[in-house]
Amino acid sequence: xxKRLLIILFKYVLGLGLLGWVIWRNWEAPPxxxxxxxxxxLQKPIHWGPFALAALFCLTSVLLTFMRWLVLVRxxxxxxxxxxxxxxxxxxxxxxxxxxxxxxxxxxxxxCIAREQSRRTVAVATVLIDRGVGLCGLFWLAAILGSAxxxxxxxxxxxxxxxxxxFLKSVVIGSTGIMAAxxxxxxxxxxxxxxxxxxxxxxxxxxPKIGHSLAEFWRAVRMYRNWGRSIVLALGMSMVSHAGFxxxxxxxxxxxxxxxxxxxxxxxxxxxxxxxxxxxGFPAPGGxxxxxxxxxxxxxxxxxxxxxxxxxxxxxxCIECVWGLIGYVVYLRMKPSLPAPxxxxxxxxxxxxxxxxxxxx
Numbered sequence: 001x002x003k004r005l006l007i008i009l010f011k012y013v014l015g016l017g018l019l020g021w022v023i024w025r026n027w028e029a030p031p032x033x034x035x036x037x038x039x040x041x042l043q044k045p046i047h048w049g050p051f052a053l054a055a056l057f058c059l060t061s062v063l064l065t066f067m068r069w070l071v072l073v074r075x076x077x078x079x080x081x082x083x084x085x086x087x088x089x090x091x092x093x094x095x096x097x098x099x100x101x102x103x104x105x106x107x108x109x110x111x112c113i114a115r116e117q118s119r120r121t122v123a124v125a126t127v128l129i130d131r132g133v134g135l136c137g138l139f140w141l142a143a144i145l146g147s148a149x150x151x152x153x154x155x156x157x158x159x160x161x162x163x164x165x166x167f168l169k170s171v172v173i174g175s176t177g178i179m180a181a182x183x184x185x186x187x188x189x190x191x192x193x194x195x196x197x198x199x200x201x202x203x204x205x206x207x208p209k210i211g212h213s214l215a216e217f218w219r220a221v222r223m224y225r226n227w228g229r230s231i232v233l234a235l236g237m238s239m240v241s242h243a244g245f246x247x248x249x250x251x252x253x254x255x256x257x258x259x260x261x262x263x264x265x266x267x268x269x270x271x272x273x274x275x276x277x278x279x280x281g282f283p284a285p286g287g288x289x290x291x292x293x294x295x296x297x298x299x300x301x302x303x304x305x306x307x308x309x310x311x312x313x314x315x316x317x318c319i320e321c322v323w324g325l326i327g328y329v330v331y332l333r334m335k336p337s338l339p340a341p342x343x344x345x346x347x348x349x350x351x352x353x354x355x356x357x358x359x360x361x
Contacts, residue, residue, distance in 0.1 A: 015284025022292045026307045038307045041256050050254035055319045057251065061244030062093055062323065068237040069130045073113070075230035076122050076220060080113075087334040088112050090327030097286050097324035106131055116336055125220035133231065137238025139178040141246075142273040146172030149266060158267045160303040167301050171270045189225040197222050246272045252319065253312030261305040262312070271298050275313070286317065 028037040066089030073080040088109050096105030110127040117123040149155040150172055159165035192200070197218075204215040224231050250268045263271065275295045282290025292310045299309030 011283050012285060015282070015288040015290065018284075018289030019292055022289065022296060022310060026296060026310055029305070029307065036257065036261060036305055036307055038310065041307055041311055044256065044258075047255050050251040051315065051319075054248050054251035054255065054316065055323075057244045058248040058316070058319050059323055061241040061248065062089075064237055064241040064244065065089065065130075065134065068133065068234045068241065069109075069126065071230055071234050071237070072130050072133070072224075073123070073126045075227060076119075076126060076223060078117055078119065078123060078126070083334060084113075084116070084336060087331050087336070091331040093320075094324040094328040094331070097320050122220045129221070129224060130234070133234045134238050134242075136179075136182050137235055138242045138273050138276065139175040140182075140235065141239045141242050142171060142270055143175035143179040145266075145269045146175060149270075154266065158264060158270075158302075161301075164302045167298075168267075168270055171274055175273065186225070186228075186231075189221070192222070192225075242273075243269075245276070248319070249275075249312055249316055252315040253308055255315045256311045257305065257308035261308045263299065263302045263304045267302060271295075271302070274298060275309075279313075286320070288317070 023038060026037060027039045029040065063086075066085045067082070069089060070080060070082055070085035073085070091112065092105035092109035094105065095108045106127050110124045113123045113127065114120040146155070146168070149158065150169070155168055155172070156165065159168050201215040201218055204218055205211045246268050247265075249272050250262075250265055253262045275291065275298055278294030279287035279291030281287070282294075284290060292313050295309035295313045296306035297309075300306040
């Protein structure tokens with residue numbers, strides 16, 4: 001327990017220490033750069049219009065992620081009401097905002113839904129699949145829009161320097177590679193026939209201690225592959241929600257910085273996926289420190305004010321903290337609601353999916 005507390009304390013010190021260094025380094029703009037420093041930006045009036053838009057897009061996108069999870073849970077034939085998706089989604093968002101790392105809220109959501117369901121492994125699998133679909137939606141959005149910009153020549157217009165051009169094209173190529181890899185995995189899952197899938201599940205069940213859980217997880221994944229409309233719907237919802245998060249950051253950056261100091265809206269559709277990845281991977285509460293450094297660097301690479309990128313994320317953090325605290329209050333006041341099992345319209349129940357043919361394979 002002492003070791004665990006020390007690790008958590010180290011993560012907080014690391015994040016806050018890096019944040020302090022980033023603020024100190026960008027407090028004043030470099031001489032002759034023509035940009036603004038954090039000190040100058042904080043002395044200017046707050047633009048409440050962009051702030052309100054950022055808060056609105058943030059809330060809408062967060063709520064859409066809860067509905068995406070609802071789609072994935074109901075696809076498994078589990079009893080799960082929209083109010084439960086809101087309740088558990090809110091507490092997950094709260095812990096994602098305030099706990100070290102980016103998966104703390106997912107652990108809480110998984111534990112809560114597992115307590116409320118008889119098929120616990122499948123319930124936990126929905127959280128993991130939801131996270132995977134969310135990441136795919138992020139990079140699919142960057143790949144599709146980035147490729148469109150590249151082919152239309154807009155990517156060259158966004159890149160004001162050779163470094164910016166290299167960065168933007170690298171983002172598009174990397175995102176396209178991830179999109180292709182996810183499609184390949186989806187195709188390979190379809191290669192498994194019902195008999196092969198059953199044999200693999202039986203083999204997994206033979207593993208001591210964890211075999212039953214692994215087999216149930218595999219069956220849950222296969223169920224999504226058997227009925228892919230739920231995944232397609234969830235992926236579309238993920239792309240829309242990530243577009244909302246891009247707009248959230250774009251307007252958050254305008255709250256304390258002039259528009260001339262930040263990249264264009266279209267450039268943000270390539271900046272935010274990378275910035276969000278840096279933030280998610282940095283082991284501090286909400287990626288604090290690492291996220292600010294990442295966005296400042298990305299803005300600087302695009303010949304914009306690094307201070308504007310840092311302030312944009314700080315404003316977005318304030319919005320997320322407010323919504324997170326409100327969400328926690330909502331969680332405390334709401335009670336679990338467990339209606340009769342229901343699946344999405346037109347989808348077979350879970351029992352049929354175990355034995356039915358593979359749709360689309």
